[in-house]
Amino acid sequence: MKNFALIGAAGYIAPRHMQAIKATGNNLVAAYDPNDSVGIIDSHFPDADFFTEFERFDRHIDKRRRANNGRAIDYVSICSPNYLHDSHMRFALRSGADAICEKPLVLNPWNIDGLIEIEGDTGRKVNTILQLRVHPAIVALREKVLAGPKDRKHEVDLSYITSRGHWYLQSWKGDVKKSGGIATNIGVHFFDMLHYIFGGLQQNVVHLSTDTKAAGYLEYEHARVRWFLSVDVEDVPQAAREAGQRTFRSITVDGEEIEFSGGFTDLHIRSYEEILAGRGFGLEENRTAIATVAAIRNATPAALTGDYHPFLRK
Structure with a gap:
């Protein structure tokens, strides 16, 4: 049994980490969040110590480390706001623990170099x-691409709309300096997936970039990708909206829909x-995706010419 600490216990994603810690037979011994709406801990680890001040959490972890020959905590799980990930990973490593960090790992690729040191x-x-x-569906697609012709470029459309209410832009997620912007906050794992399946990135063009949506064109060794991301419910296709859906996810490869909507709840485990x-x-596995979203964040949108996502036509 390994001992875990968790930073960001009140966040949306924290329960998945608690579930994964418990499902793998391990123990959460301490958690921190400046917000105290963390009753979910009782469902998983009611004996975990909890802190709302980082300084007291730091002291607690340090005391445990000194009392247990430097390894009181084996892992620190990090579910804090994006801009704090770098600092909290540094804390974990210096506390003698390995870090398990939510996406995005960091906001800029040069932060990876410091963490490697x-x-x-x-x-x-x-x-x-x-x-x-x-x-499983992504692993199978990658294996299919790797087994195919080395000079083939697949035609890919990626559409991901996950509607958010008015709170979104009022939270840290609406602050580009804290979240990295829409492509970083909701899209970085998709950009990592594209790199993982289709190889090295060769071209990155941005066609749209606002607080609530972004779109562009990416070319990889084995794919040409038109992508669209949004948190605006109005971007959900009308038929889906009429059916009561507020989320729309679609990936097509050469015109064929890739079904991967199932199984998401078990992926953290x-x-x-x-x-x-x-x-x-x-760290290195993250570099291409982090460089991709950093470039998108800093790009000047191009004119709608050439390959652009069909959702932009409206």
Whole structure:
């Protein structure tokens, strides 16, 4: 049994980490969040210590470390706002623990270089949740592409709309300096998936970039990709809206829909299993996706010419 600490216990994604820690037979001993709406802990680890001040959480972890020959905590799971991930991973490594960090790992690719240095200094490791890499449908598609002609470029359309209410832009997620913007916050794991399946990135063109939606064109070694991301319910196709749907997810490869909507609830557990077995995805695996979203964030949108997503026509 491994001992875990968790940073960001009141966040949306934290329960999935608690479930994964419990499902893999491990123990959450301490958690931190400046917000105290964390009753969900009782469903999983009612004996976990909880702190609303980072300084007290830091002291608690340090005291445990000193009392247990430097390894009181084996892993720190990080579910904090995106802009704090870098700092919290550094804290985990310097506390003698490995880190398990939610996406996006960091906001800019050069942050990865600093974390690699600290891994070397501490001997500890950063793992990240790239859950689509362990999704059976995505794994099967990657194997199919790898087995196909080396010079073929597939035609891919990616559409992801996950509606959010007015609260979204009032929260840290609506602040580009804290979230990295819409492509970073809701899209980074899709961009990682595209790189994982179709190889190295060759071209990155942005056609639309606002607080609530973004779109563009990406070319990889084995694919040409038109992509569209949004948190605006008005972008959900009309037929889906009329059916009461507020989320729309679609990936087509050469005109064929890739069905991967099922199985999402178990992907964190599977990710934890891989990490605990020493097969987690580390810092370098994140570099292409982080560089992709950083470039999108800083790009000047191009004119709607050439390959652009069909949703932009309206």
